[in-house]
Amino acid sequence: MVKYIIKRLLLLIPILLGVSAIIFALKTVTPGDPARQILGNDATEEQVEAKRQELGLNDPVIVQYVRYIAGVVHGDFGTSYRTGEPVLSEIAPRLLTSAKITLGAVAIGAFLGILLGILSALKKYTWVDSVVLVISMFFQSVPEFVVALVLIMIFAVKLHVLPATGIDTPLGYIMPMLCVGLSSVAGYTRITRSSMLEVLGEDYIRTARAKGQTENNITYHHALRNAMIPVAQSVGTSLGNSIGGGMVLETVFGVPGVGKYIVDSITQRNYPSVLGGALIIAIALTVINLIVDISFVMIDPRLKTTIISGSARKKAKKAQAAA
Amino acid sequence: MAKIHTPAMEKIEKRNARRKKPAVSTPSSEAWKRFKRNPTALIGLAVVAVLILIAIFAPLIAPFDYQQQNYAEMMKAPSIKHLFGTDQFGRDIFSRVVYGTRYSLIIALFCTVAAFFSGGLLGIIAGYFGGKVDMVIMRIMDIFQAIPMIMMAMCIVAVLGNGIPQLVAAIMFASMPTMARNNRAAILRVRGNDYIESAEAIGLSRFKIIVSHMIPNAVGVMIIYFVGFLAVSIMMMSSMSYIGVGLAAPTPEWGLILNDGKAYITTAPYMMLFPALMIMITCFAFNLMGDGLRDAFDPRLK
Numbered sequence: 001m002v003k004y005i006i007k008r009l010l011l012l013i014p015i016l017l018g019v020s021a022i023i024f025a026l027k028t029v030t031p032g033d034p035a036r037q038i039l040g041n042d043a044t045e046e047q048v049e050a051k052r053q054e055l056g057l058n059d060p061v062i063v064q065y066v067r068y069i070a071g072v073v074h075g076d077f078g079t080s081y082r083t084g085e086p087v088l089s090e091i092a093p094r095l096l097t098s099a100k101i102t103l104g105a106v107a108i109g110a111f112l113g114i115l116l117g118i119l120s121a122l123k124k125y126t127w128v129d130s131v132v133l134v135i136s137m138f139f140q141s142v143p144e145f146v147v148a149l150v151l152i153m154i155f156a157v158k159l160h161v162l163p164a165t166g167i168d169t170p171l172g173y174i175m176p177m178l179c180v181g182l183s184s185v186a187g188y189t190r191i192t193r194s195s196m197l198e199v200l201g202e203d204y205i206r207t208a209r210a211k212g213q214t215e216n217n218i219t220y221h222h223a224l225r226n227a228m229i230p231v232a233q234s235v236g237t238s239l240g241n242s243i244g245g246g247m248v249l250e251t252v253f254g255v256p257g258v259g260k261y262i263v264d265s266i267t268q269r270n271y272p273s274v275l276g277g278a279l280i281i282a283i284a285l286t287v288i289n290l291i292v293d294i295s296f297v298m299i300d301p302r303l304k305t306t307i308i309s310g311s312a313r314k315k316a317k318k319a320q321a322a323a
Numbered sequence: 324m325a326k327i328h329t330p331a332m333e334k335i336e337k338r339n340a341r342r343k344k345p346a347v348s349t350p351s352s353e354a355w356k357r358f359k360r361n362p363t364a365l366i367g368l369a370v371v372a373v374l375i376l377i378a379i380f381a382p383l384i385a386p387f388d389y390q391q392q393n394y395a396e397m398m399k400a401p402s403i404k405h406l407f408g409t410d411q412f413g414r415d416i417f418s419r420v421v422y423g424t425r426y427s428l429i430i431a432l433f434c435t436v437a438a439f440f441s442g443g444l445l446g447i448i449a450g451y452f453g454g455k456v457d458m459v460i461m462r463i464m465d466i467f468q469a470i471p472m473i474m475m476a477m478c479i480v481a482v483l484g485n486g487i488p489q490l491v492a493a494i495m496f497a498s499m500p501t502m503a504r505n506n507r508a509a510i511l512r513v514r515g516n517d518y519i520e521s522a523e524a525i526g527l528s529r530f531k532i533i534v535s536h537m538i539p540n541a542v543g544v545m546i547i548y549f550v551g552f553l554a555v556s557i558m559m560m561s562s563m564s565y566i567g568v569g570l571a572a573p574t575p576e577w578g579l580i581l582n583d584g585k586a587y588i589t590t591a592p593y594m595m596l597f598p599a600l601m602i603m604i605t606c607f608a609f610n611l612m613g614d615g616l617r618d619a620f621d622p623r624l625k
Contacts, residue, residue: 018463141606145566252566281470
């Protein structure tokens with residue numbers, strides 16, 4: 001187990017090197033001089049040159065890259081061009097806000113998705129099944145920000161019950177969470193449905209029926225528990241989408257999270273912040289996925305062989321991709 | 324011999340006549356049969372067809388030029404003259420939305436084709452050659468996948484700047500891992516078949532095997548991904564344009580129209596309502612169609 005965790009953590013290294021290399025490569029082909037950008041148009045040529053020297057922009061790209069990587073290893077993700085603050089300390093407080101929204105969204109999505117998945121598995125091939133699939137697909141296919149705009153028009157503009165932007169009150173969290181959550185419902189519904197149908201055909205369900213268990217008991221105790229395993233494993237894969245969707249929504253709702261920070265940095269061409277933000281999100285995603293996997297092995301030791309050999313994850317991923 | 328005409332005989336004859344119809348059933352004709360039986364998929368197909376017609380005949384449908392500003396008619400609510408109202412520059416929103424269909428569909432098509440020629444091709448290569456080639460390609464794709472797709476696309480647009488070619492490049496690049504993975508899986512499903520082995524045995528070139536034996540047999544699954552990705556690219560394109568990282572004004576793309584109306588959401592919500600509805604309808608229709616295609620081509624997945 002320890003060996004497995006170490007192996008997975010080691011995978012972080014190529015990921016971080018790769019992600020930063022991609023963005024570094026993009027950065028070098030960008031026109032424009034960051035030093036000029038920091039100092040503004042009034043600065044003299046000498047001042048700009050001094051700033052370039054200070055930022056190390058005159059060194060070859062590869063030297064800059066190695067220097068940056070060395071910094072990341074020491075916990076230094078660069079310095080924001082705009083504020084002059086370290087990127088990490090700017091992002092740290094925002095991580096919490098984003099984490100709250102993502103968690104809330106995953107909770108909403110998983111709860112509704114599992115509920116609807118059970119419903120459509122029990123009523124398979126009836127109109128209930130089709131309606132559930134169509135509705136959940138609607139929210140999956142429509143961009144989150146459009147749903148967000150419609151919700152703002154209804155709840156903030158017309159009814160005045162929820163704030164349109166900001167998270168000054170806890171009520172401000174409701175719409176962002178709901179929008180991200182609704183878009184992931186379809187994925188959970190599909191996986192729950194197919195997994196429930198598979199489990200309901202198992203021998204132990206027949207045994208439970210034969211010994212006279214009530215249908216409710218069978219559904220919720222015998223079938224659901226076993227059907228939940230692939231669903232739970234798909235949480236990790238859907239997290240990436242939720243974080244991506246959250247980025248756009250944080251901007252729509254004016255929520256001061258990591259997503260908004262990165263989008264703002266993109267529009268201001270503040271590359272250290274973009275790069276730092278992207279790296280931190282990549283690290284967070286990888287670590288979360290690892291934690292998700294490990295906790296499942298703790299919950300269900302049967303998974304030890306499948307997860308650690310990797311086939312179960314691939315299966316979950318495939319199911320997610322198919323959905 | 325005289326024919327006996329009883330209702331029962333007629334019924335049998337009719338049935339026989341029906342049975343005599345084309346005995347050849349190819350996988351695609353089977354798929355079409357299944358697709359036709361699926362009402363939601365047909366609705367999706369119909370809406371997509373209407374959208375394509377709107378895109379083609381945009382100049383005939385739109386009553387005004389999409390970028391013509393008219394300061395005498397600023398911020399007018401929907402009326403007979405301006406079906407969807409006008410924006411803060413007096414531009415007719417209906418015309419902009421109609422032209423937006425053209426732009427959105429064409430850009431989405433470009434993105435999807437580009438994604439297939441980059442990520443898709445990588446996936447096909449990885450799937451066919453397997454072994455080390457597969458490992459190297461897929462590990463690189465894993466690295467790309469460590470960042471959410473839309474974030475990757477935004478980072479690329481940030482560097483390249485706003486505009487149509489830049490956006491296509493960004494979406495292509497960002498979708499590479501997903502495309503590669505899907506197409507690889509599609510190829511792997513065909514690869515184990517005997518006919519591939521015999522094609523190899525008679526000494527066909529690898530290129531020939533991929534192009535004329537593997538792709539035609541995996542094409543059903545690839546069509547599903549193709550239609551699905553059209554919807555994904557419309558979704559990404561409009562999201563990115565809406566937050567200002569994507570296309571540049573005055574392109575009448577739906578996300579940009581929404582961005583224009585952002586400031587007036589309380590005073591003139593109609594400015595955002597219609598483009599928003601259009602995005603919803605389009606994405607949903609493509610997904611319904613894609614879902615129907617998936618059930619049609621691969622009934623086992625349902």
